[in-house]
Amino acid sequence: MRRWMSVLRTPVGLTATVLAVGVLVLAVVAPVLWTDEANAIDTNDILAGPSREHWAGTDNLGRDIFFRTLVATRLSVELALAATVIAVVAGLVIGTAPFLLGKRSGRAVVAGTNIAVAFPGLLLALFFAVIFGVGATGAVLAIGFAGAPTFGRLTQTLVAGIASRDFVDAAQVAGVSRPRILVRHVLPNVSEPLVVNATIGAGAALLSFAGLSFLGLGVQQPAYDWGRLLFDGISSIYVSPAAALAPGIAVLVAGLAFNLFGESVAKGLGVGVVGGIPSLPPTPEALETGVPVAEESHEAASDVVLDVRDLEVAFPGPDGVVRPVRGVSFCVRRGEALGIVGESGSGKSLTALAVSRLVEAPGRVDAARLELLGTDLRAADTKAQRHLLGTSLAMVFQDPLTSFNPTRRMGGQLAEGARHHQGLDRKAAMARAVDRMRAVRISDPERRAHQYPHEFSGGMRQRAMIGMGLMGTPALIVADEPTTALDVTVQQQVLDLLAAIRRSDDVALVLISHDVTVVGEVCDRVLVMYAGRIVEDLPAAELDTAARHPYTRALVAAVPDMETDLDQPLAVIPGRPVDPADVPPGCAFAPRCPLATDRCRAEDPPLEPDTAGRRVACWHAGEPLALVTEDREPADLLEEVEAS
Structure with missing residues (x-):
């Protein structure tokens, strides 16, 4: 309300509001007060000019044009608002269809919308007017459907922006249906710009309706709106110019009122105004992982929570299929x-999204095995599978600010999953939410449950996100860089909380991070990924001492510690990470590796286990490696290593 009131504090906003309210009030009271005067016929005073008795003159039947203009306000506004409602409803259907149908099925809707928007609105209105017929009803339908494509494309853009937010992904992980996500999470976050553009659309509809009536396609006698009065007055414009001037001014004032009001609201609220790929066969990398594939003996141990074999994620690219995740295998x-x-772009987060079934078309997820608690996640989406993901898998996203819906209170967001999957009523679900907020050490949870996300600090939002995952009985927590946006002290608190939950409830944890120090402290085992592949799998305790892959050792060496010589350049990994669309032949790390040989550049090493059960994909695993600093190149270091 405070932001809406700020609109009235500007001269333009105040003027536009007064004009818009005045038009609406006039539409209500004018027919009640002046209908008789507007319809009174005086054959002795036909086509008279402006006078004290008739301020705007009379028409060809001696009727007062000024009073007819006032009375016509109601019909003009009613028809414009009716057309706007049709445009908004049809636009919402068009705009939300891609989200509800999915990207692949929604492409036809998007393409049709873009084609329709390419045509001028007046041409569309004339086209529909011919289809629906002459008259007020046909004109309302014509203008409404002509305005729907523009409103629909705006809705598509806004919905697509919100659909990519973390709190929508969290709702999908919880198994909430797409229609419910749309109503509860998406539309409330795009309501303000839609309302603003609907207000401006009402002004445009009013002008369009006047235009159709002026052309004789809208309101027909004996009814009249401003456009019909223009149509009648233009025939006598040389005899009595005021006959067309009065309704013309009314159209101008009302149109400006709606448009300026919408523009003012937009400025006050800070919103904008706007006029599958086929199934993929396993790659050689997937076949060379060195891990038993699906048809071999299953690790049927009852304690396996997540089992992944030969996981691939692919997207269509301009030059062919791009595989940012290639043959990843592991179990938890x-x-x-x-x-x-x-490093960024290595495929860490995309692996987590694939496991959580959050990769949408045109992305494609393939795996020889992808099981959560023994349930095949490759199967078609079912209610049972959504229940499993919503109760047994907790997803903690990177940015706690975008992980929650900013328009809903925290307690209600936590309670939604419990109501949806556990069948709790509103009161019981809220009590569960408060209990989970207390479990993740949020002080005064009863009060905090009724606050909005922006009232929480970053650390508290991250705790609340973990609490949302604990609303069910999770067997697996996937934390995608959960401490990136937090300060060091809060980072440690969040990591301690995750560790405590893991110990107390025997929950499996997958922690994704670019910080090898954090992973080494929290985790039991570490997977090192590069260019979409796992290049090393080893115990976390051995990261500093027994890492064998040059990339792993370079990551560890790049982290300064208390013993780092500040007078020497910091160790770095030269070059840039590999572009998933242009992975070189052989080992993807070879262009940056000081140990690379011709064999490395020609043959991609398989991920093979050693006698201790560790896995490493390198032709020179464990060989001596000199550290790369800011002023030393891999070729120079290779000469040093070979010389030694």
């Missing part, structure tokens, strides 16, 4: 903490 047991590390 109850109570185990598995860390996944690597």
Whole structure:
């Protein structure tokens, strides 16, 4: 309300509001007060000019044009608002269809909308007017459907922006249906710009309706609106110019009132105004992981929570299929903490999204095995599978600010999953939410449950996100860089909380991070990813001492510690990470590796286990490696290593 009131504090906003309210009030009271005067016929005073008795003159039947203009306000506004409602409703259907149908099925809707928007609105209105027929009803339908494509494309853009937010992904993980997500999470966050553009659309509809009536396609006698009065007055414009001037001014004032009011609200609220790929066969990388594939003996141990074999994620690209995740295999047991590390773009987060079934078309997820608690996640989406993901898998996203719906209170957001999956009523679900907020050490949870996300600090929002995952009985928590946006002290608190939950409830944890130090402290085992592949799998305790892959050792060496010589350049990994669309032949790390040989550049090493059960994909695993600093190149270091 405070932001809406700020609109009235500007001269333009106040003027536009007064004009808009005045038009609406006039539409209500004018027919009651002046209908008789507007319809009174005086054959002795036909086509008279402006006078004290008739301020705007009379028409060809001697009727007062000024009073007819006032009375016509109601019909003009009613028809414009009716057309606006049709445009908004049809636009919402068009705009939300891609979200409800999915990207692949929604492409036809998007393409049709873009084609319709390419045509001028007046041409569309004339086209529909011919289809629906002459008259007020036909004109309302014509203008409404002509305005729907523009409103629909705006809705598509706004919905697509919100659909990519973390709190929508969290709702999908919880198994909430798409229609419910749309109503509860998406539309409330796009309501303000839609209302603003609907207000401006009302002004445009009023002008369009006047235009159709002026052309003789809208309101027909004996009814009249401003456009019909223009149509009648233009025939006598040389005899009595005021006959067309009065309704013309009315159209101008009302149109400006609606448009300026919408523009003012937009400025006050800070919103904008706007006029599958086929199934993929396993790659050689997937076949060379060195891990038993699906048809071999299953790790049927009852403590396996997540079992992944030959996981691939692919997207269509301009030059062919792009595979940012290639042949990833691992399993996680109850109570185990598995860390996944690597530079940005290595495929860490995409692996987590694939496991959580959050990769949408045109992305494609393939795997020889992808099981959560023994349930095949590759199967078609079912209610049972959504219940499993909503209660047994907790997803903690990177940015706590975008992880929650800013328009809903925290307690209600936590309670939604319990009501949807556990069948709790509103009171019981809220009590569960308060209890979970207390479990993740949020002080005064009863009060905090009724606050909005912006009233929480970053650390508290992250705790609340963990609490949302604990609303069910999770067997697996996937934390995607949960401490990136937090300060060091709060980072440690969040990591301690995750560790405490893992110990107390025997929950498996997959922690994704680019910080090898954090992973080494929290996790039992570490997967190191590069260019979409796992290049090393080893115990976390051995990261500093027994890492064998050059990339893993370079990651560890790049982290300064208390013993780092501040007078020397910091160790770095030269070059840039590999572009998933242009992975070189052989080992993807070879262009940056000081140990790379011709064999590395020609043959991609398989991920093979050693005698201790560790896995590493490198032709030179464990060989001596010199550290790369800011002023030393891999070729120079290779000469040093070979010389030694």
